[in-house]
Amino acid sequence: MNKIKLSLLVILFSFLSAFTLHKFYVGVFQIDYFKEKKAVQITARLFIDDLEKALYKKHNKHIYITTKDEIAEANTLIANYLSEKLKIKINNKSQSLQFLTKEQEDNIVICYLKIPFKDNIKDLEITNTVLSDIFKEQQNLVHLNLNSNKKTLLFTNTETNQKLKYK
Numbered sequence: 524m525n526k527i528k529l530s531l532l533v534i535l536f537s538f539l540s541a542f543t544l545h546k547f548y549v550g551v552f553q554i555d556y557f558k559e560k561k562a563v564q565i566t567a568r569l570f571i572d573d574l575e576k577a578l579y580k581k582h583n584k585h586i587y588i589t590t591k592d593e594i595a596e597a598n599t600l601i602a603n604y605l606s607e608k609l610k611i612k613i614n615n616k617s618q619s620l621q622f623l624t625k626e627q628e629d630n631i632v633i634c635y636l637k638i639p640f641k642d643n644i645k646d647l648e649i650t651n652t653v654l655s656d657i658f659k660e661q662q663n664l665v666h667l668n669l670n671s672n673k674k675t676l677l678f679t680n681t682e683t684n685q686k687l688k689y690k
Contacts, residue, residue, distance in 0.1 A: 574601070610650040650683055660680075664676070
């Protein structure tokens with residue numbers, strides 16, 4: 524009888540663990556420099572519920588991103604949050620992010636930003652703490668395409684700032 528109970532328990536545990544969700548805390552950023560457009564373009568892909576949680580913690584209000592109940596100042600709150608948590612210096616000068624728009628893709632919000640910039644990029648410094656104030660496991664991948672050089676950087680709670688030099 525004990526073997527039967529143990530077998531059933533093992534089967535039940537295996538069955539239930541197969542359906543448990545593992546939450547990933549990851550943001551994906553794409554940064555491209557287009558000299559002909561005189562702009563650095565940034566695309567940020569974040570889980571909607573994670574961003575809503577961060578904004579709720581900061582402002583104590585529900586934002587309801589990309590729903591019919593989205594609050595009127597949602598874009599402003601998102602823009603301010605991203606500007607606070609994503610800092611970019613080009614050629615040792617801090618840059619201001621301009622929030623353009625956002626869209627939804629499944630449970631992801633895609634935010635489009637830009638930095639007007641017409642000179643050659645000689646060095647780049649990125650500080651990325653997006654969502655790491657909410658989730659200690661947060662990881663942010665930044666894919667760069669600058670001066671025809673492609674590179675991917677990983678930002679974590681302990682690795683929040685990275686510098687690159689270009690020729």
